Amino acid sequence: xxxxxxxxxxxxxxxxxGTVAAIGAARAGSAGAANPSEPARLTLFYTPPVxxxxxxxxxxxxxxxxxxxxxxxxxxxxxxxxxxxGRAARTxxxxxxxxxxxxxxxxxxxxxxxxxxxxxxxxxxxxxTSLAYPAGGSEPLRVYVTxxxxxxxxxxxxxxxxxxxxxxxxxxxxxxxxxxxLQPGHESxxxxxxxxxxxxxxxxxxxxxxxxxLAVFRGGRLIRQTRLPLSSDSDIAxxxxxxxxxxxxxxxxxxxxxxSAHAVTSIAAIAxxxxxxxxTASGRAFVNVLPEDSWVxxxxxxxxxxxxxxxxxxxxxxxxxxxxxxxxxxxxGGLARDAVExxxxxxxxxVALAQMVRTGDYWIVAHPYRERPxxxxxxxAIHVTDGAVVxxxxxxxxxxxxxxxxxxxxxxxxxxxxxxTSPDGLRVVRFDIxxxx
Amino acid sequence: MKxxxxxxxxxxxxxxxxxxxxxxxxxSRASWVxxxxxxxxxxxxxxxxxxxxxxxxxxxxxxxxxGGGCWNDNNRDDTPGAPDSNGEGPDCSGLVxxxxxLKNSYGTSGGEYWDKLENVHGPYVAADFSSPTSSMxxxxxxxxxxxxxYMDAFASSGHVALLSSKTDSSSxxxxxxxxxxxxxxxxxxYEGYMGNSSYKAAAREDWxxxxxxxxxxxxxxxxxxx
Numbered sequence: 001x002x003x004x005x006x007x008x009x010x011x012x013x014x015x016x017x018g019t020v021a022a023i024g025a026a027r028a029g030s031a032g033a034a035n036p037s038e039p040a041r042l043t044l045f046y047t048p049p050v051x052x053x054x055x056x057x058x059x060x061x062x063x064x065x066x067x068x069x070x071x072x073x074x075x076x077x078x079x080x081x082x083x084x085x086g087r088a089a090r091t092x093x094x095x096x097x098x099x100x101x102x103x104x105x106x107x108x109x110x111x112x113x114x115x116x117x118x119x120x121x122x123x124x125x126x127x128x129t130s131l132a133y134p135a136g137g138s139e140p141l142r143v144y145v146t147x148x149x150x151x152x153x154x155x156x157x158x159x160x161x162x163x164x165x166x167x168x169x170x171x172x173x174x175x176x177x178x179x180x181x182l183q184p185g186h187e188s189x190x191x192x193x194x195x196x197x198x199x200x201x202x203x204x205x206x207x208x209x210x211x212x213x214l215a216v217f218r219g220g221r222l223i224r225q226t227r228l229p230l231s232s233d234s235d236i237a238x239x240x241x242x243x244x245x246x247x248x249x250x251x252x253x254x255x256x257x258x259x260s261a262h263a264v265t266s267i268a269a270i271a272x273x274x275x276x277x278x279x280t281a282s283g284r285a286f287v288n289v290l291p292e293d294s295w296v297x298x299x300x301x302x303x304x305x306x307x308x309x310x311x312x313x314x315x316x317x318x319x320x321x322x323x324x325x326x327x328x329x330x331x332x333g334g335l336a337r338d339a340v341e342x343x344x345x346x347x348x349x350x351v352a353l354a355q356m357v358r359t360g361d362y363w364i365v366a367h368p369y370r371e372r373p374x375x376x377x378x379x380x381a382i383h384v385t386d387g388a389v390v391x392x393x394x395x396x397x398x399x400x401x402x403x404x405x406x407x408x409x410x411x412x413x414x415x416x417x418x419x420x421t422s423p424d425g426l427r428v429v430r431f432d433i434x435x436x437x
Numbered sequence: 438m439k440x441x442x443x444x445x446x447x448x449x450x451x452x453x454x455x456x457x458x459x460x461x462x463x464x465s466r467a468s469w470v471x472x473x474x475x476x477x478x479x480x481x482x483x484x485x486x487x488x489x490x491x492x493x494x495x496x497x498x499x500x501x502x503x504g505g506g507c508w509n510d511n512n513r514d515d516t517p518g519a520p521d522s523n524g525e526g527p528d529c530s531g532l533v534x535x536x537x538x539l540k541n542s543y544g545t546s547g548g549e550y551w552d553k554l555e556n557v558h559g560p561y562v563a564a565d566f567s568s569p570t571s572s573m574x575x576x577x578x579x580x581x582x583x584x585x586x587y588m589d590a591f592a593s594s595g596h597v598a599l600l601s602s603k604t605d606s607s608s609x610x611x612x613x614x615x616x617x618x619x620x621x622x623x624x625x626x627y628e629g630y631m632g633n634s635s636y637k638a639a640a641r642e643d644w645x646x647x648x649x650x651x652x653x654x655x656x657x658x659x660x661x662x663x
Binding site for chain 1 (some may be wrong): 487488490491492493494495496497498501504512513527528530531534553555562563566579580581583587593595596601602603604605606607608609610612616617618619620621624625626627628631632633634635637647649654657659660661663
């Protein structure tokens with residue numbers, strides 16, 4: 001696993017003369033290798049508002065990046081289409097939209113009094129190159145508007161006052177079936193296993209990406225492993241019965257494979273440069289694709305995309321994070337329900353987990369951090385029911401290896417699981433949250 | 438007899454030299470860098486965040502090489518599974534060096550455009566970006582969504598990445614351009630460096646304003662739907 005640096009071969013002066021001439025010729029040929037007719041590269045970043053409070057200003061920061069093959073800025077324009085229920089769609093040609101915002105405040109006000117959401121879509125163009133969000137399906141992306149979103153404070157648990165879980169799996173670093181692969185960082189992040197999940201029977205599926213395997217453990221012992229190529233950007237979700245859905249990225253595609261005890265099958269390829277998460281609900285798998293930031297049903301990749309995580313029964317879980325707030329809610333019958341806003345004076349990183357037990361009953365794992373007087377961060381698991389915090393505890397950020405932000409926690413039944421890493425190896429740690437979730 | 442031995446010896450040396458020549462030429466042909474990279478750079482007085490963003494966007498999809506600094510724009514790692522052997526791509530600090538248009542002399546201010554096909558890494562390592570001294574052409578800043586601008590850096594003692602955009606995802610994770618690993622290459626990724634206390638934030642000195650040369654014109658307002 002450790003990298004090696006190739007040694008430099010010394011050459012004689014005679015050899016060097018001939019070789020330099022050859023290299024010089026090769027360089028002359030390659031220096032102008034970029035093809036000016038190659039289409040521009042478009043990347044569209046935006047912060048999806050997801051869930052808005054009725055009456056508040058709704059702005060969508062947008063950043064359209066256009067790069068020539070030479071890496072220079074090129075000209076691109078963005079069209080934004082808005083549609084509120086019962087009204088005709090309207091499109092604005094926004095022109096260049098580098099570091100600008102789309103203001104949807106007025107459509108959101110209308111939605112608050114009627115349809116409950118504002119649909120929007122993007123179409124970016126530069127010459128013959130175009131990029132559309134949503135990339136598939138006929139339904140636009142949405143911001144849901146609700147007049148009922150109580151505000152609750154995230155408990156201020158001092159840094160370092162963390163709960164201790166029970167280690168249910170330990171693997172030392174190394175190679176082989178009872179070890180976990182590690183790639184030590186050296187002008188790169190230290191990388192370990194990409195992700196994990198736990199099924200209803202407590203079996204832990206580990207994406208050991210540095211060893212290119214899916215390993216399944218029960219009671220701390222390996223019961224099965226399957227060889228498959230994996231990147232450090234892969235993610236896994238298992239169904240209650242233990243069938244695994246593995247998302248990964250391959251060039252401009254997000255791919256999904258289904259792995260059972262007997263076979264691994266490729267089941268979907270979705271045009272998107274980034275994988276956010278893979279999750280299962282009601283036996284179906286859903287993939288969050290980025291930067292579009294929408295959920296795609298793996299069994300219907302051309303179907304409608306949603307801004308919330310579907311639960312398979314027509315509901316969606318909405319979540320949005322910010323520097324000092326987290327919002328969660330549910331979509332029921334096209335309307336936002338049981339939304340809640342959690343706020344804190346602390347600075348927050350990512351929303352490491354958001355899960356709906358039922359509408360109005362959510363588990364959230366936030367990631368507060370500070371820089372002064374000394375840098376510190378920890379996770380905070382928060383249980384919110386009917387607009388009130390009923391349980392909260394802090395969890396240490398035990399990460400020797402860098403992990404993708406949403407691959408560290410899983411909530412299954414009455415347990416919250418955390419994938420941790422330390423200089424000696426990997427652990428899956430279990431926290432008993434005290435009731436069935 | 439002595440002369441014959443000497444002549445034979447010279448012939449052997451010549452043969453060996455020819456063999457070395459052929460062997461070395463073959464080795465040179467086998468190096469991706471020697472076949473694809475060439476020097477092209479110039480002193481640049483205008484270095485903007487928006488141009489560095491486009492520059493990094495083209496690096497996305499290419500390879501990773503420890504100590505490397507040359508890549509093309511074909512959206513694939515041309516030397517997969519060939520770690521640190523004159524293959525395609527930068528390492529993390531090499532990507533930041535070229536994207537920020539830094540000078541190839543430790544601590545020197547000013548700008549230098551580096552073509553992506555120039556194999557240069559620059560004098561800085563990740564730890565320099567994490568804990569810059571006052572003589573560096575970059576400095577530490579507060580790490581937060583509100584204080585960081587796009588193309589600022591997240592840096593730890595062993596890794597550095599560039600914040601791709603001021604926007605972030607619905608989970609509040611950040612999009613970054615980074616040279617990540619031999620297996621992942623260089624790319625646009627989705628990371629949680631903002632909340633990770635191992636990472637600090639750094640900004641380049643003396644960016645040219647994005648509005649240049651038309652800074653007198655008002656910036657575009659919000660695009661407002663009636």
